[in-house]
Amino acid sequence: MTVQCQLCPKECVIEPGQSGECRIRINLDGKLVAVTYGHPCSVNVDPVEKKPLFHFLPATRILSIATVGCNLRCAHCQNHDISQMPREQNQVVGHEAPPQEIVKRAVNSGCLSVS
Numbered sequence: 750m751t752v753q754c755q756l757c758p759k760e761c762v763i764e765p766g767q768s769g770e771c772r773i774r775i776n777l778d779g780k781l782v783a784v785t786y787g788h789p790c791s792v793n794v795d796p797v798e799k800k801p802l803f804h805f806l807p808a809t810r811i812l813s814i815a816t817v818g819c820n821l822r823c824a825h826c827q828n829h830d831i832s833q834m835p836r837e838q839n840q841v842v843g844h845e846a847p848p849q850e851i852v853k854r855a856v857n858s859g860c861l862s863v864s
């Protein structure tokens with residue numbers, strides 16, 4: 750059974766076992782699954798002012814996490830090395846970090862928020 754992703758305006762129609770244009774959401778048995786869930790490729794502590802939500806909790810630190818994959822192909826993307834990383838179908842790039850570990854890392858790093 751095909752599924753239609755509605756996460757972005759591209760609304761990919763995805764065949765079983767295939768991925769959308771972002772290459773990280775795949776159709777597994779008729780369910781849309783993000784293969785990067787719990788597998789960030791980057792975890793950093795940043796000042797909240799680096800984020801688009803800079804006006805929340807000013808002058809605090811935020812734990813920034815990122816996963817690979819993007820549905821855009823911007824020629825001068827500053828994150829091209831991670832946004833375009835998963836070249837193979839169903840490839841998961843990153844290290845295992847379930848949500849509870851991310852929360853623990855934020856608390857241990859003195860971060861009041863996660864992005």
